Amino acid sequence: MFISVLDLFKIGVGPSSSHTIGPMVAAHRFREQMQAWLSTLPEREAAHVRCTLKGSLSFTGKGHGTDRAIVLGLHGFTPRSLTERNVTDLAHSLWQKSHINFADGSGLSFSPSEDIDFSRGQPLPEHPNGMIFEVLSSTGSVLLHETYFSIGGGFIHTKAEISQLVAPVKAESAATCPFPFDSARSMLTMAHDSGLSIAAMKQRNEHVHHPEDQLQEGLDSIWQAMQVCIQKGLAAQGTLPGGLGISRRAKTLVEQLHTCPEASLNDWLCAYAMAVNEENAAGHMVVTAPTNGAAGVIPAVLYYFVSHEGGTSEQVHEFLLTAAAIGGIIKHRSSISGAEVGCQGEVGSAAAMAAAGLCAVRGCSPSQVENAAEIALEHHLGMTCDPVGGLVQVPCIERNGFGAIKAYTAASLAKRGTGEHFMPLDNCIAAMKHTGLEMSEKFKETALGGLAVSITEC
Numbered sequence: 001m002f003i004s005v006l007d008l009f010k011i012g013v014g015p016s017s018s019h020t021i022g023p024m025v026a027a028h029r030f031r032e033q034m035q036a037w038l039s040t041l042p043e044r045e046a047a048h049v050r051c052t053l054k055g056s057l058s059f060t061g062k063g064h065g066t067d068r069a070i071v072l073g074l075h076g077f078t079p080r081s082l083t084e085r086n087v088t089d090l091a092h093s094l095w096q097k098s099h100i101n102f103a104d105g106s107g108l109s110f111s112p113s114e115d116i117d118f119s120r121g122q123p124l125p126e127h128p129n130g131m132i133f134e135v136l137s138s139t140g141s142v143l144l145h146e147t148y149f150s151i152g153g154g155f156i157h158t159k160a161e162i163s164q165l166v167a168p169v170k171a172e173s174a175a176t177c178p179f180p181f182d183s184a185r186s187m188l189t190m191a192h193d194s195g196l197s198i199a200a201m202k203q204r205n206e207h208v209h210h211p212e213d214q215l216q217e218g219l220d221s222i223w224q225a226m227q228v229c230i231q232k233g234l235a236a237q238g239t240l241p242g243g244l245g246i247s248r249r250a251k252t253l254v255e256q257l258h259t260c261p262e263a264s265l266n267d268w269l270c271a272y273a274m275a276v277n278e279e280n281a282a283g284h285m286v287v288t289a290p291t292n293g294a295a296g297v298i299p300a301v302l303y304y305f306v307s308h309e310g311g312t313s314e315q316v317h318e319f320l321l322t323a324a325a326i327g328g329i330i331k332h333r334s335s336i337s338g339a340e341v342g343c344q345g346e347v348g349s350a351a352a353m354a355a356a357g358l359c360a361v362r363g364c365s366p367s368q369v370e371n372a373a374e375i376a377l378e379h380h381l382g383m384t385c386d387p388v389g390g391l392v393q394v395p396c397i398e399r400n401g402f403g404a405i406k407a408y409t410a411a412s413l414a415k416r417g418t419g420e421h422f423m424p425l426d427n428c429i430a431a432m433k434h435t436g437l438e439m440s441e442k443f444k445e446t447a448l449g450g451l452a453v454s455i456t457e458c
Contacts (some may be wrong), residue, residue: 001182001332002174004209005202005324006218008331010154010288011225012079013087014280015392017292018129018337019057019064019445020079022150027051027073029156030133030146031100037135037144038106046138048109049074049100051116054130055123056339057150059446063242063390065091065283067116070131074100074110079154083225083285088241108135126162127151128339128444152337152345153290177205184329184370184425191366198356198366199321206321219317225287226276226299232284233275240281242391250275268308269408270401273300277397290327290336293343293385293392294350296400298323301354301407311361319357326356326373326425333426334433338385339445341436343396347403348380348432352425354407359414367419374425375410381428382435384443386450395451 012021038044051070053061061067068091072082075094082090094112101107124130127149135144147159174180179194179201181187191198206215234254240246254271257263273296280286280295289298302319305311311319327336327349335341336349355376359369380403388394442449 001180001328002177002205002209003324003328003331004206005321006210006215006222007155008153008288008290008324008327009222009320010079011083011222011285012154012288012292013082014283014286014292014295016064017154017288018150018152018339019061019066020069020283021154021288021292022129022152022156023053023057023066023131024069024073024077024079025154026131026148026150026156027070027133028076028078029148031074031076033146034100034108034135034144035102035104035106038102038108039104044106046109047135047143048111049115050134050136052119052132052134053117054119054121054132055128056445057129057131058118058120059448060387060390061118063387063447064392067112067118068095070116071095071112087283124149126159128441129337152335152340153331154288174205176208178208179205181325182329182332184326184373184429187325187329188366188370197318197322197360198325198369199318199360202321202325216317219320220313222287222320223302223316225285226289227303229279229284229286229295230272230275230299230303233279234271236278236282240278240393241283242281242389242393244389244391244393246281246393246397248278250278265304265408266405268304269300269404270398272303273297273400273404274397276300277392277400281391281393281397290331290349290353291338291346293338293396294346294400294403296397297347297350297403297407298354298357300400300404301358304408305358305361315361319361322360322369323353323357327353329425330377330429330432333429335436341432342383342439342444343385343399344377344380344383344432345436346385347399348377348383350400351380351403351407351410352377354404355410355414358408358411362411362415364415365419368414368417370425371417371419371421372411372414374421374423374428375413376407377425377428377432378423379406379410381432384439384450385445386443386452387445387447388452388455390447390452
């Protein structure tokens with residue numbers, strides 16, 4: 001199993017990796033499929049495009065901007081290409097169009113308000129985040145179709161791909177990697193036998209797929225994007241979009257902290273994490289870490305380490321590589337998708353990754369790093385995903401601050417220990433998976449239970 005650090009941390013736009021980035025990537029891929037198909041036709045016939053959203057994408061897609069993402073992707077835009085664009089204005093302009101145009105002058109009819117269907121029927125059996133893209137003739141017959149699943153963190157698979165999986169995620173083979181660990185246990189065994197840190201093993205695995213200069217440049221780009229996101233979030237003010245009337249608070253909070261000698265670690269972590277997730281809620285640039293809904297945890301912990309504790313650029317790389325090693329194991333053995341396992345898979349995974357990264361840059365042993373990840377994940381088990389209004393705002397923004405605090409605490413607690421502990425990380429990941437499977441669909445990003453409905457009942 002190999003999931004690159006450059007894939008796990010992706011630069012894109014908010015508000016959701018599974019409901020915004022994934023659908024945009026899927027729509028863009030279907031656009032490429034349509035273009036190739038059109039080039040083979042001897043004659044062009046009148047046809048139109050339809051997209052049907054299933055499961056969680058249907059129930060909370062409006063709040064997550066899934067329809068907007070579909071439109072952007074079908075018109076040729078990717079998440080990375082939008083980081084410097086005014087996405088709201090662009091999406092509004094594209095929404096008025098009635099055709100998708102291609103470079104060769106061909107086109108297909110597509111009216112977003114009519115051709116995007118938020119289906120409230122049963123979700124597709126393979127995954128709760130399903131999308132069905134079709135090209136239909138003037139008589140309604142299907143000329144071309146593809147089904148995609150957004151499985152968390154911006155990763156997507158077709159129906160054919162997901163049916164072939166023997167694990168929750170299709171990853172590149174690790175057979176050619178020098179350290180092909182697919183569990184925390186095998187990771188620790190390899191670290192013990194080689195005498196290398198988790199980050200060093202991960203780096204050598206990355207070199208099989210990425211030259212050193214490409215890897216270093218990629219890590220620097222990820223960290224730069226995280227810093228920009230925090231700084232923009234700390235400078236912005238106003239009300240977040242979506243209709244809940246939620247005001248940005250990170251700017252006011254950090255201004256208070258600068259004049260408050262007794263400001264605590266917790267205060268700073270919350271300010272940094274909330275800055276990121278307010279940017280995410282606004283649909284601006286963020287880094288999936290490992291998802292958009294949990295995008296503030298890792299940047300907050302790392303930013304605090306660099307800004308307040310003098311962390312170096314080399315330690316930033318070590319942090320990210322270690323975090324990616326843990327995140328890859330969690331994604332391989334369970335899920336990072338709120339629609340599959342609840343928020344334990346998003347903020348819980350992010351906290352485990354951040355705790356591991358922080359523990360590593362503080363000079364801890366691989367067993368202490370694994371312990372830190374387990375502590376952080378363990379204390380998120382059972383956390384539901386119940387966003388009010390289907391928006392990534394309440395409780396998501398504050399929850400990232402608390403995830404960062406738990407990550408920092410877990411790293412500190414693990415550093416005080418020897419690395420020996422009762423509950424292995426692999427067992428904790430298994431518990432998260434089983435808890436998610438047994439969790440009611442009301443609490444898995446459908447906005448049908450918990451806080452999402454209590455606001456209207458009380």
